[in-house]
Each structure stands twice: as C-alpha cells, then as structure tokens.
Amino acid sequence: MRFQPIDQYSAGLKADTRASVYQSTKSTHEKRTKLLFDQFAAPDRLRELAGEIKQHAIENLDTYLPQVEARLKANGAQVHWAGTAESACAAVLKIMRDRGATKMVKAKTMVSEEIELAHYLEKHGLEALETDLGEFIVQIDDDHPSHIVRPIIHKNRREIATSFEREGLGAYNDDPGTITRRARHFLRHKYLEADVGLTGANFVSAESGRIVLVTNEGNSRFCLAATKCHIALVGIEKIVPRDRDLSILLNLLGRSGTAQDLTVYTEFISGPKSPAQPDGPEEMHVIFVDNGRTEVLASDCREILRCIRCGACLNVCPVYRQASGHAYRSVYPGPVGAVLSPLLMKDKFPQKADLPKASSLCGACNEVCPVNIPIPDLLLRLRNRAKEENVPSPGTPPMGAWALMASQPTAWKAALAGGKLLNYVPTKLIPVPALQAWADKRALPAWRGGEFRKWMRQRAQ
Amino acid sequence: MLNTERSPITGKRVQLMATCLCDAFYDDVAAATVEVLEHLGVTVVFPEGQTCCGQPAFNGGDWAASRRVVRHTVRTFAGEDPVVVPSGSCAAMMFHGAVLEFEKESDLPEVAALGRRTWELADFIVNGLGVKTWPGSYPATVAFHRACHTRGTASGEAALTLLRSIAGVKLAEFGEGEQCCGFGGTFSVSFPNISSAMGDLKLEHMRAANPDVVVSGDMSCMMHLGGLAAKEGKPVKTLHLAQVLRDALKAAKS
Numbered sequence A: 001m002r003f004q005p006i007d008q009y010s011a012g013l014k015a016d017t018r019a020s021v022y023q024s025t026k027s028t029h030e031k032r033t034k035l036l037f038d039q040f041a042a043p044d045r046l047r048e049l050a051g052e053i054k055q056h057a058i059e060n061l062d063t064y065l066p067q068v069e070a071r072l073k074a075n076g077a078q079v080h081w082a083g084t085a086e087s088a089c090a091a092v093l094k095i096m097r098d099r100g101a102t103k104m105v106k107a108k109t110m111v112s113e114e115i116e117l118a119h120y121l122e123k124h125g126l127e128a129l130e131t132d133l134g135e136f137i138v139q140i141d142d143d144h145p146s147h148i149v150r151p152i153i154h155k156n157r158r159e160i161a162t163s164f165e166r167e168g169l170g171a172y173n174d175d176p177g178t179i180t181r182r183a184r185h186f187l188r189h190k191y192l193e194a195d196v197g198l199t200g201a202n203f204v205s206a207e208s209g210r211i212v213l214v215t216n217e218g219n220s221r222f223c224l225a226a227t228k229c230h231i232a233l234v235g236i237e238k239i240v241p242r243d244r245d246l247s248i249l250l251n252l253l254g255r256s257g258t259a260q261d262l263t264v265y266t267e268f269i270s271g272p273k274s275p276a277q278p279d280g281p282e283e284m285h286v287i288f289v290d291n292g293r294t295e296v297l298a299s300d301c302r303e304i305l306r307c308i309r310c311g312a313c314l315n316v317c318p319v320y321r322q323a324s325g326h327a328y329r330s331v332y333p334g335p336v337g338a339v340l341s342p343l344l345m346k347d348k349f350p351q352k353a354d355l356p357k358a359s360s361l362c363g364a365c366n367e368v369c370p371v372n373i374p375i376p377d378l379l380l381r382l383r384n385r386a387k388e389e390n391v392p393s394p395g396t397p398p399m400g401a402w403a404l405m406a407s408q409p410t411a412w413k414a415a416l417a418g419g420k421l422l423n424y425v426p427t428k429l430i431p432v433p434a435l436q437a438w439a440d441k442r443a444l445p446a447w448r449g450g451e452f453r454k455w456m457r458q459r460a461q
Numbered sequence B: 001m002l003n004t005e006r007s008p009i010t011g012k013r014v015q016l017m018a019t020c021l022c023d024a025f026y027d028d029v030a031a032a033t034v035e036v037l038e039h040l041g042v043t044v045v046f047p048e049g050q051t052c053c054g055q056p057a058f059n060g061g062d063w064a065a066s067r068r069v070v071r072h073t074v075r076t077f078a079g080e081d082p083v084v085v086p087s088g089s090c091a092a093m094m095f096h097g098a099v100l101e102f103e104k105e106s107d108l109p110e111v112a113a114l115g116r117r118t119w120e121l122a123d124f125i126v127n128g129l130g131v132k133t134w135p136g137s138y139p140a141t142v143a144f145h146r147a148c149h150t151r152g153t154a155s156g157e158a159a160l161t162l163l164r165s166i167a168g169v170k171l172a173e174f175g176e177g178e179q180c181c182g183f184g185g186t187f188s189v190s191f192p193n194i195s196s197a198m199g200d201l202k203l204e205h206m207r208a209a210n211p212d213v214v215v216s217g218d219m220s221c222m223m224h225l226g227g228l229a230a231k232e233g234k235p236v237k238t239l240h241l242a243q244v245l246r247d248a249l250k251a252a253k254s
C-alpha cells in the first residue's frame, strides 16, 4: 500500500457523498462562526473558559465521581460503574432482564455506539430501537453514523426515501417532511410499547446530580414519557462541577454544534418519578462508562476528554470534508476521532495509528473547538507515539537520513548542490516515493540550492 | 495556546533564518527579506551553519530526529539577537512545535529561549519594529493566503496591514479564506489525493476573485498551490510578501 488508508478511501468516495458532506459542514461552520461573533464580544475567551472548566473537571474526577454518585443516589437513581464496553452492555442487559423488559427505545448517544449496545441487545433477543431520525435511518440501513451530530450526513434524501420504501414505511417519496412524518408515525407506537428508555447525557452536574440532555427532535422526551425505566449511559468525562458551569457550556454547545442559540430541547433530569416530581419513569439507572477513558486521562493527550461532542471540528476540517466519516473506521471520526479513537483502542493502538496522520495540522479544529482542545498538538503526540512503537506508516518519508544531513552544515551544503540533479533528470526516474507523490500532482519548482548563500557572500565583498 | 510572547526589540541587528525551502528553491524570497529588513535600517546576519527548523520530522512524527535538527538550530542561532524568518510555519515551529517536543528534555530552556526571540517577518516589521505603513507602490490585485501556522499569531493581520498600506494594492476577497491550502508538509505526499483536492478548492476560490498574484508569508503553501496550478496547465503567479514589499520599494526609487 503506497498511501494512507484515509487518503485511499477519500479517492474512492462517490462525488455525491463528498458534495453532501461538504455543503452541509461548510454551511453549519459558517453559520456557527457568524452566530458566535455576532452575539459575543469575545467568543474565543469563552472557549478558553469552557476549556478550563472541563479540564478542571477531568483532572478532578476522583473528587467529582464520588460526589455525583452520592447526589444521584440521594435523588433516587441507581448508579452503576462499567469499566469496559462489555460490562456496560451487561449492566443494561441485567437491568432489562430484572424487569422482564424486552423492548427499549433509544435516544441518540455516542457512547452506546461506542459500546455497540444495540447489536448486543439484539443478540440477546431484545429490541433496541433508535428514535433519533438519523440514527433510525442508520439502523434500518445497517449502516454506521459518519458524523457525531449528524449521523447520516453522508446520505441524500433519495437514498433515504429508497430505504423507507424497502422497509414498508410507504411508497417512494423523498420529501423531507414526508420522510419525517412517516418515521414519527412508525415510532409513536414503539414509544408506547417500550418498557425501557435509554439516553446518554451531555453533562452531569456533580453539585446537583442533574443530567442534562440536549436534543432537537424531542425524541428523548418521548423515550422517557411512557416508559417505566430510564437508563442513562454516561462517559465518565461528562461531569461538570456545578450547575452554573452549564450556562457557559450550553451557550457554546448549540452554537458550535448546529449553529443554534440553544437546541430545541434542553432537559434537566434530577431523578425518577417522586411525590415532588409526578412525571417520568419510576426507575432510573445511571451507568458510568470508562472503556479506556482512565488510560486517556493518564496519557499526555488527556485534553481530548474535555470534548463535548459538538462536531464543530468535523465541520471545519478540510480532511473530513474530503474523506467523510467512514474513512476513519471509528465511531468518532474527524479531528476529535483522530485523537480519541486510537486512544480508546488501548493496546490495539497500532490498528488506528494512521488516524492522527490524516491532518495537514492546519489548526482549524482548535480554532473552533468550544472547549479549546489543542487537537493538532495531540495529533502530533500520537504520531510520535506511533513512531516510537514502530508502527509502519505508508507514504511517510523516513526522516533519519534527513536529520543527519540537517544537523551537519557540510552535508547540508553538499545536498544543496546535489539537488541540482532535479533540474535535469525527469522525476519519474528518481526512485524517491515522496518525490513521485509530489510530482504526480504538482510541478516542482526549479532547484536553486545554494544560490541565496552565493548572493549573500557576493554582497559581503 | 501558542506561546507568542516576545521580548521587546532593542538593537537593530537580526539573524536571518532563511528556511530550507528558500535555501533550496526560493533564493529570491530570502534576498527580498534581506533587502526589506535593510531598508528598515536593520543589519542582517546570516549564520552559515543553518539548515532547517526541524519541522518535517516533527510533523512526520519522528521527534527524536527532529530534536536532533532543533539542537543544531539552537547552536547555530546562539546569542541574543532576534531571529527573523520569512515563514510563519518555521517561526511557529521554533516558538511552539520545538517547545512541545522538548517538554521532557533537559535543554528545554535553551529551545524555549530561541522560540521567544524568533519572529515571522511581517510580525517583526509591524509588531516588533512598529512599522505599519509601507512606501512605494505595487499596482496589482492581490489574493493574500494566510498560512495556517499563523493562526492565533499576529502575523496574518500584520501582513494585511502592510499590504493595505501599499499604493496600488487591491486586496481580493475570496471564499473560505480560513481553510488550509492542503500542503501540510509530509501530509502532501502521504495523502496526495486529499492534499491536492484541498488545493484545487483553494485555487477555485482564489481564481473566482481574479487576482493578478497570490501572495503569502509562507512559500510552502505557494509551492503547493503554484505547483498544482502549473501541473494543471493553468499557472497562477505566486509571490512571497517580502517580494511584494521589495518590489514596492523599487517602484518608489525608480
């Protein structure tokens, strides 16, 4: 293999898919920027502040996790700890079995994708139905999300209409309104039949134990309206210290993610049904999932745990726009995924060590990130880790000989003179892969090695 | 966050870090840099032992190799004088990248000290020397490409300040100016398809604005964009900011 897998994937991507991804990400990114800069005097200062809050939270999880557990219990919820994806899935299964439940309705949660919960439950004979429209379409197509906020950014409405027809949800009709109405009609009955509603959490306050859910479709509310049992699946990095920290984070999340002042629904859930709160499920479970996060926390890339999954870095990323999400072979694609996905592989890191290479290090991700994660620095750290672990990296020129030359002026000057060869010998005949890759796409300027030095010397005389 | 803190400029002597690209391909850019600095009354010293800032290996993930080159650079640019470099990318390598890869090394203080006195050319002129207008004239529509490694630094705005002040320069507005040109060092050869697609998009936006010349503070971006355009048989004229400043001066003198 000559080039990087993500580059090869991109080369084979359908023009249609690339166009959908590009249009949608570009327009969200541009609206996001306008909104933030029109409405706030110093949005970058806000991003820094939000980053400091989350950095503080993840560095003090040993304080906040016990605190949040106590609050949640006091609020009437049951708390579970899952070290791995398997134990998180098993915890959900046990809760359902204990209740004799067979049907679950799911709101959108990335951590459930990460632990592959729906497949796990199906394997055990239980139904787990996605109710977010995008995730529902992913589920009926047996596909994978390609964006963390817009799972079907890679699909156009004609493809969706075809899927709906195939699933018996009505004759072919690609009007978005009709598609939504049909999904809604189908799902409505499912909410009523289900016993368990599963959600994620965008934030959990250690101070109050409040779980915050941010959605646009209202499906998470439906998931908790008729069901008797609520399970919240939460990555341990979702903790914020205080309720008032939510104000800055919520202000940034909607604007950064979907260019909205606030998402349509922002729910604060402080426990199951009680005399003081007569609505909602009678039983509530919160499952905190580690699944590699503790290792990330111990690494020199811990800043990635600040991530609030807004998707802004995907939207602005020129590589994501060219390659689309599936190129990353991971639940988390784009810049955030290029850092997080290899880290979550733990000792299988080499399998995804190519992801951090998929960046020109342009820094646009850092510039939009609402929690100011220095993503390029983390990508670089992971590249160095891959090198130290001797993971092969197709297409990356070896640097050893170059470093030798560039630390010895005599050798360097000789190379400057020798490079003149490039002006006479066709690049095709020079067996240097990097040079070939360059010249295949771009003309090479004339080699003028040493000319500037000559000019400097002549002036000095 | 980038470490962009700089000590104030006292003397009028600088060391020039010409960059490996100018050393190999773009001698006129390095010469223009010298002439521009001398016009401002600055004495330019060129340490002969210089090679490269170490960025190729740093970005390529071979930090051990990169550190070797950075150590050489630190020795070559000894002293207290500011180091001026006609590249935002190499400047950022010195004040940010090198510091990152030396985090656990005992000679971090020396590396960080060199970073603190390293300036990108436009930043040095505008914010170091306090020069905010440029004499002479340069009658052309200019598409200015802000190199990505100047994000979060004062360089992009400094270059625009100078360009805007030159008689005859018309700055062309074009779409998605914040997007990368697709060069990215080793990225350009290990991800050639994505890299060139990014470049084509950039060229499309720029061409729509009909510029006479594309100008940047970084020749790496220009080498990629200019090379793509030439390969497609639709060449675009590319120049470094220093060349425009020098040519504007020439016009003033003639």
Ligand code: SF4
Residues within 6 Å of the ligand: A306, A307, A308, A309, A310, A311, A312, A313, A314, A336, A365, A368, A369, A370, A371, A372, A373
């Ligand atoms: S890394 Fe930052 S920009 Fe990217 S999804 Fe996470 S919070 Fe959003």
